[in-house]
Amino acid sequence: MRYMPYDCVVLIKQVPDTKAVTSRAMNDDGTVNRAVLPAIFNPEDLNALELALWIRQNHSGTVTVITMGLPRACDVLRESLYRGADRAILITDRRAAASDTLATSYILSCAVKKLESYDLVLCGRQAIDGDTAQVGPQTAEKLGIPQLTYVEELLELNDGRITVRRGIGSGWEKVQAELPVLLTVMDSANTPRPAGARRIMKYKKARSPSELKKEDNAEEKTAALRKKGLLIEEWNLDDIKADLTWCGRNGSPTKVNRIQSVILTAGGHKKIEPTDNGLHELVHELIEDHTIG
């Protein structure tokens, strides 16, 4: 076995906590009030980050996290720094707004290509706001590297070769690939480590330039943070040499035609008394309309 360090890039996303949709998050008309939902680190992206940190711990190397979004997405970059990431990059640009999965994967692939080197690109299997699981495979295609989706376990990593167990629905397969490779990681792959107390103390002041923009003396503060190594890097579409044809709304072949909120239709069911008579009546009706034989 040859000892070698691996450079890992983790693609992460800040998402609304769709699991927190409770009655309190509902408007009077039964639609979802998104404004009250907390923004969280996409759960399976934490598993991707954990796998990258594990690889660095056992093989040495680096862990870089990249997210695309509004400046407030720096929250998930800081969270990554608390947990152990070496470097955090925000891709933010108005021209990237309304990107579908194809445009998003193009932008992310441009960002990954800007890095000096990478051996593994890791993402969560899917994000809980859209549940599409498309950005990972599409980024791999644009980088021209193989993809290993639905990764449940890292079995072996040495000599530039990786072996994983991945889910295939009713079963699993053990599969090997040469690096570089892109992995999409399932929540069953590991238990993400918590943030380190010392790292929180260190990185809680980390900010990106656009976060500082609204504050007084923004320039001085930016320079001061840069000096301390606490400035979150920020790239726009020009920095990553993205062709605008493939970004944002123009770069997105899929368009939203309609959005309907799911409103559970009220009432309308027939009440059955929990008595022998009531239950007989129910069974009779189900037989009458051929539902049961």
Place this chain on the structure above:
Amino acid sequence: MIEVNRTGEVWVFAEQQNGELNEVSLELLGRGRQLAEKLSVKVAVVLPGHQVGSLAEELTAYGADKIYIMDDPLLAEYQTNSYARALCELITRHKPQIVLYGATPLGRDLAPRIASTMKAGLTADCTDLQIEDFFDPSSKKTHRNLLQQIRPAFGGNIIATIVNYDRWPQMATVREGVMPMPERNGQLKAEVVTETVSITPDELPLKILDRHYGQKRVNLKASRIIVAGGAGLGSRDSFQLVWDLANALGGAPAGSRAAVDLGFIDHDYQIGQTGTTVRPALYIAVGISGAIQHTAGMSESARIVAINNDPDAPIFQIAHYGITGDFSDIIPRLIKAIRTKC
């Protein structure tokens, strides 16, 4: 990407493992046929693999007009790159207007890779597909007869309808079990076309060391009658009543996510957003409150009976029949009523 091609066929990707077709491909064939009829074009199946020609008969009986067989030893085992290469080559050659895939782990691995190469749109996990005109308010143009790709999003709290009017083909993955299975008809005929594709060993970057197919103990999608239990059952022991009722009806038992998390029943039996989507003729929900995560997987059932001791449980809002009361009292009586058939 290919240009908008109004005469293009409707394609269904035929997913097979060891020469056995995945049911979702047949479900897609049923809906694909309806879409194709509306567009006055053919519905074709694309079947990559090695020595899979014998599946053509099955695909014909389920309604394919045309079957493209890509037989190559290099396609014997599924790998993302080789299958993506084969499909992209065929799409470029024949320019279909629609390509549908099952939203299985394989379909969700393959379809985005193809979409990325083709620079075409792809909508994941659709639960419905329709053909309709689309008026684009920004260009004030009407695009005729587009594929309306309908899917839940935002954790199932919204339903989005997606269209793709310029960079074709229009592609979607479709969830298993949401489209009705067409009837098998041995009298149907289809044209079988043999296609060659240029796969190189470079397009097989993975080494498959081992593959294990678990025996799925249960096929909820195929069940006409489902009895599902939730957290309200209270214990694995009392969950036995769910099994008993399912047995009495000749149906399948199932559980909500809460019931699975509590260990009342195994994950294979889970209905809902993170489990299986079903649309049986009869769905009996016992002790299930009716959170959206659950109802997203069963609200299409033809008849829904809810049994719950909380008269305000949301499940009653989508139920056709509601019984308020204690399940441990109601289920044995209901079984008796079924056995005596009134």
